[in-house]
Amino acid sequence: MNTGSPTGFRPSRRRFLGMAGGIPLAAMTANLTLGAGAAHAADSAYVMAYFTESTTMLEANYGLHLAVSRDGLQWMPLNQNNPVVTPTEGSLGLRDPFILRKQDGTFVVLATDLMGTDWNYVSQYVHVWNSTDLRTFTGYHRLKLHDMNTHSWAPEAFWDASRGQYALIYSAVNASGHNVIMVNYTTDFITASGPQVFFDPGYDVIDGDMAVGVNGVNYLYFKKNGTLVGARSTSLNPGSFTPFSTAVSHGGTEAPTLVKSNTSTAWYLWGDTYTPNGVFYAWRSTDLSAGTWTALDQRLYTQPLNSKHCGIQPITSTVYENLVAKWGAPVWNRIKSYNHPGRFVRHSDSIGRIDPYPFDPYTDSQWRIVPGLADRSGVSFQSVNQPTRYLRHYSYQLRLDANNGTSTFAQDATFHKEAGLADSAWTSFRSHNVPTRYIRHSGYVLRIDPIATPTDRADATFSIVY
Structure with a gap:
């Protein structure tokens, strides 16, 4: 059923947002259904639900995590990337959390009842929480969905106006022995109708994600053999969807999420590699009905640290600000390379370098960017997992060394933020005591060098993210 290979199937769900040409996704139109959650005219921000895993499972946590974003691209984890609530029944863990704003404006959170990666664990239930804010x-x-000897993976829901009910879709194995998308109908997420097959093309499919009422057509994207594929129908009736799109993937990819730009005709399709070290990727299309996609530049988006199988809901600025006030912003940052946007600054064996995300210990890439030790108008990079140590240059190479309290160390560990040398929306860091040199990577190792060429400028440009 699930081996981690491109043909393996396992629970997944993520809902991510994108933008075109650097234009952020802000408020959505009042009548557009975004995936399975309806956007409202006042929306100007987003909330993401997810759980966490990392390459060695150092950061495996199966509680509900939240992150927020103003533009749907750059995400800020809340509560220091710790869970805000954890299941107390069933497996005592969740995967694939999904947030829906209901017709009354309150929220419901759904999630797979599964702790960890025991794919043989069978639960006919999904976790449910209510929330006003x-x-x-x-x-x-x-909520029990069926009596079959199979799972209830990757739940999400959408409002079916023709029925006056919410459709709750999820992945389960049918009598023929392959995964299909099932549906139950509910008005309150406390009781539900009996299960029906919603979509069965005759082969394994999981991770259904909906875009409802787009020019009179409804779209369902799903995972097939490690690729993302779409189906469509002019109704929301079970059995009415027909596959039509060109498959996309980045290695083994799962959990498709459809998002409409509010500033253009663009649509975005998001997916996640389904190993424990999952990475989000995105594709763009100017015509959802065409079913063809172009990969989106990784410079445009950054997922929350170690996030997996997420769900995203548009929210108002007030909800955004209240969430930050409640749960707090991270006290750390990560630093992303401009010309290798899949790589982040980290220390390894006390050497500063950029390495492909993700990796463990993931804490090697977390930094407290503090006032400069030699000049408070500058900055210094204090390690989160070795807080007595800072990045400093020594023989022009960046090292992670303990602060010995000397003036030389303070100057070596102080840098000044400037507009990015390759892109002014990004950041470059000029050395305090060798001001003709900037932090750059060379052979993926960090050093300070004079900058002369376009390659130098790209090597010396970074983004401060979470």
């Missing part, structure tokens, strides 16, 4: 979670329970 995503700061408090009430009414926790598990």
